[in-house]
Amino acid sequence: MSDFTKYLAGKVTAGGMNRREFMGRAVAAGLTISAAGELFATSAAAQAPKKGGALKLGLEGGAATDSIDPAKATSQVMFAAVRTWGDTLVETHPQTRAPVPALAESWAPSPDAKIWTFKIRKGVKFHDGKDMTTDDVVATLKRHSDSKTESGAAGVLKSITGIENKGGDLVVTLDSGNADLPAIFTDYHLVIQPGGGVDKPTAGIGTGAYKVKSFEPGVRMTFEKNTSDWRSDRGFVDTVEIVTMNDATARIAALSSGQVHFINRVDPKTVPLLKKAPNVELLTTAGGGHYVFIMHCDKAPFDNNDLRMALKYAIDREEMVKRILGGYGKVGNDFPVNDTYALFPEGIEQRAYDPEKAKFHYKKSGHSGSVLLRTSEVAFPGAVDASVLFQQSAKKAGIEIEIKREPGDGYWSNVWNVQPFCASYWGSRATQDQFYSGAYLSSADWNDTKFKNEKFDKLLISARAELDEKKRKDMYREMAMLVRDEGGTILPMFNDFVNAGTKKLKGYVSDIGNDMSNGYVATRVWLDA
């Protein structure tokens, strides 16, 4: 065994690498696939979870205004908290992102994918000792989707027309076919609450691995082990404490002094320094979140596709990943999905920085004078720097970009989705369909590029109901090409989720679903004595 494969095996034991990553690198290092597979299995077996201990997480993104009501969970802290005390019907596989059973044991669609039947798991108890029933599930879903809802999940549930309990099974009826319904039910807002949480939305009672013990918004939240948890493959530590730490330096200080075991949102700029700390380990995961510069396709001068193409060729993606993400990310290709999504259309040619092509399209567009780009520190971390990099690379192609720095407060209501050209970001969504439906469909609420393409809309609707994966994937390829070559999105980079833990923290699962092991970090890790 070479030193490199030894190193890789060590990473697996430490929990820092999943099978796919491990296999890829080990095979590249000269191991045969079967040998690599065996090595992975033995290394992974070496890490039997240890029970007990008090886990402390220092997380960015909490505020005094946080609510424990899952419908209103928007911050990072509440996202991780909800995943700790509650369960959804369906979860996603950490590496493939395929839907896997959770509170729903199994499911089946009608042939047109319009009516779905979910078998609800029996023998699951809520934290207050009551049995979880199909009625609770129905009430929960209704609370998030009815006309009075204030839920953050209201958008993804819009197509639901009926939610019923039919002989103990959950039957969901949609206004049009959707092959992705199980993936929608993985949304973290949709944790099942007793009675749907209608009476007491903020009770914090669910079926999760930990019970909520205390909650002080924006300060601290504590949990204790749910001893009657229906799952045995999670919940290893005795207690969990989440401390809201919005200051990046404070998080790093708390981690390196060993006062917390895990922190999120490590600034790529501080990674080289953090790596020097002896007791700290970086935990990064590729994700589907991305940083964008968005142009309104229906407003001059961006209603001209040649100008849009000119700007797409005028951005240096490689440099952005290096300078803005510190290498912790991947270059984007001007459509909003990457290989962390199921049915990702591989093999689409990567768009690269090409001043000549940019010049060509710019000339063809007939535009003259400068282009106004609005940016702000809140658009994404490093957005102002990224805008300046964009300005410089565009200048080499003869395109003048004028940068206007906007105040962070009110950026999302005054600039984003209002002004024709600005910096922004998107988090990952459960499926390609969910992403495109939310931000690229002509009628979407958050169509922030004002991309209105009939062909695209038709493809999206028919792909949604298509149960044949091969056909579906081809449709997604066609849609990606439309967005890439005609859309208003300049997508230079996909950002990795950069977290860090102490060396005591074991079993961290790199989950491509979302940040912090898809929010499940507290239920998946254990502490080595």
Added chain:
Amino acid sequence: MNWAAKFSSRSVSPFRQVDHVPMSNPIETKPAEAERPPGLRWKARFPLLSLIVERLLLSILLLFAVSVLIFGGVEALPGDFATTYLGQSATPQAVANIRSELGLDRPLVTRYVSWLGGALQGDFGTSWASRNSVSEQVGRRLGNSLFLAGFAALIAVPLAVGLGMLSVHFRNRMPDKIINVLSLAAISLPEFFIGYLLILYFAVNFGIATFPATVYEGMGFLERLQTIALPTATLVLVVLAHMMRMTRAAILSVMSSAYMETAELKGLSAARSIVKHAAPNALAPIINVVALNLAYLVVGVVVVEVVFVYPGMGQYMVDAVTVRDMPVVQACGLIFAAVYILLNMLADILAIVANPRLRHPR
């Protein structure tokens, strides 16, 4: 005339030109004629009581004005609670539902009046975001802020006054210069930087201090004290120089005045001349600057709270402003204003009590 003008005209210290100007002192504006209307006669007989009553009435008016300003200010900010709270996950339907539930679709004046109606009855309502009682949450946060500020003051005030006296004693000699340079260095560094330095050395490198300084309910008193050691040290360093230099300047200015020379020539003992003649005149400016710093310790330490992850009022208000959570912003704003007003009033009263010339106006 206000205190700032009064003392800067005596040119006691450059520190009088601070930007927080306390309220005007009604004592100073009193007419000195012998024939006074009855109201003024009452004022002349009970100068202190009338001052307090007058101040309290004025404070209510001020608080009212503050609430109008805050309401208008938050209204003027872009976006309302519904859009900012839901952020990128907002659907028009959900936004409309929140607006109608909270009554955000009513006209501005109606909303203000209904809030004021509740506030006058002591009901500050519930936070729009967390749906918890504002009074309860504010109570906890205010308690934390006062705890931290209280301990910082407990250390900083005696230390500052003591160091000030020490530097007067060793005027223009080595100890004076060392105290001056060190305290000026401490005040010149931004507070977050002092905080980071303390964290780096005492929490990360030596590992002897607790970090983060998050206090919570059910924490023992001693544990609490240990937890707030670093933020307290930071705050002490930040406010020390201001008070120390004021003390030094005030004592020096009094010591060099003509009546002190007379006292000395009369043959009074040093102790007697200081206690009887110097102290009353030096106290007022010191009390004033201490009050300003105490107010700062309660309401102006957001940065320290963030750096040390301390759950105080400042961070609470910033969080609320970020999502336009009006009931919380209002409650915090009023408390901050009340703290300033009260401390300034207290400073004025103490200054009068300490100074015989103000205590017995002609």
